[in-house]
Amino acid sequence: MAPPPTLSMSSNNVLDKMSPPRQQQSRLEKGRKQLPAGIALPCSEQILRKLSVSSSEDERQTGFEMLQEGIRTILGPSSGIDSDDVNVEDLMDIMTRYHSIESEWKDFALEEPTRGYTRNGVDNINNKANLLLLVWNPGKGSCIHDHADAHCIMKILKGNLVETLYEWPEEGVEGPMKVIKESVRSEQQVAYMSDKIGLHRIKNPSETEVAVSLHLYTPPWAAEYGCSIFDENTSKSSKVNMSNLYSWRGELQEKAGGDSC
Numbered sequence: 001m002a003p004p005p006t007l008s009m010s011s012n013n014v015l016d017k018m019s020p021p022r023q024q025q026s027r028l029e030k031g032r033k034q035l036p037a038g039i040a041l042p043c044s045e046q047i048l049r050k051l052s053v054s055s056s057e058d059e060r061q062t063g064f065e066m067l068q069e070g071i072r073t074i075l076g077p078s079s080g081i082d083s084d085d086v087n088v089e090d091l092m093d094i095m096t097r098y099h100s101i102e103s104e105w106k107d108f109a110l111e112e113p114t115r116g117y118t119r120n121g122v123d124n125i126n127n128k129a130n131l132l133l134l135v136w137n138p139g140k141g142s143c144i145h146d147h148a149d150a151h152c153i154m155k156i157l158k159g160n161l162v163e164t165l166y167e168w169p170e171e172g173v174e175g176p177m178k179v180i181k182e183s184v185r186s187e188q189q190v191a192y193m194s195d196k197i198g199l200h201r202i203k204n205p206s207e208t209e210v211a212v213s214l215h216l217y218t219p220p221w222a223a224e225y226g227c228s229i230f231d232e233n234t235s236k237s238s239k240v241n242m243s244n245l246y247s248w249r250g251e252l253q254e255k256a257g258g259d260s261c
């Protein structure tokens with residue numbers, strides 16, 4: 001394997017834009033030590049360094065743009081769209097490395113106080129993944145939902161979100177949903193979710209502040225086929241359409257879909 005390219009000072013600066021704060025680097029450092037000799041860098045870091053070199057002449061590229069480009073590179077132009085073909089570790093790694101700066105993504109973050117939250121489209125990556133930016137109004141949250149047999153990686157860009165994890169209900173059994181655990185996801189943190197883990201609900205616990213999260217769904221099954229939502233008291237499920245977005249790349253959509261859950 002070819003060694004990583006030598007970085008100029010300016011490209012190091014670009015890498016710095018993507019680097020998480022020191023306290024978030026422990027998992028990455030641990031992962032590096034487990035790599036065999038000769039493979040000193042995780043895939044996402046090698047990709048970032050290549051991106052840094054290619055973008056070193058264009059200092060206008062933001063960390064958020066580099067993140068999108070890195071996700072595109074990891075997903076690749078020709079690999080299959082089956083869930084098992086996606087390297088979740090690399091995607092989580094690159095999302096962890098992005099340090100959220102509001103000015104970089106605020107144009108995508110359209111708010112609407114009359115809704116629980118808004119779903120704003122940022123990117124569709126080769127029809128393999130959707131990148132959405134969700135703006136959560138104070139005290140509001142989603143329904144309990146599944147993820148249509150896809151991966152979901154969520155990074156908190158602003159504020160905190162509470163994730164409540166539920167067991168899948170037994171088929172044909174009516175009763176309250178069973179909570180597995182509740183986790184607070186804080187600003188800059190990255191979390192992974194899939195149907196293999198269970199079902200979940202996301203809520204903004206703040207009474208006054210909006211929270212913003214970035215969601216990578218791959219493959220984009222929920223947008224194509226919808227997902228299921230579950231009644232907290234009865235566990236009954238129903239199908240919902242998730243194809244309508246509130247905005248697309250900063251432009252309000254005609255149908256302006258939002259929080260159908």
Ligand SMILES: [Fe+2]
Nearest residue numbers: 145152193200
């Ligand atoms: Fe979710």
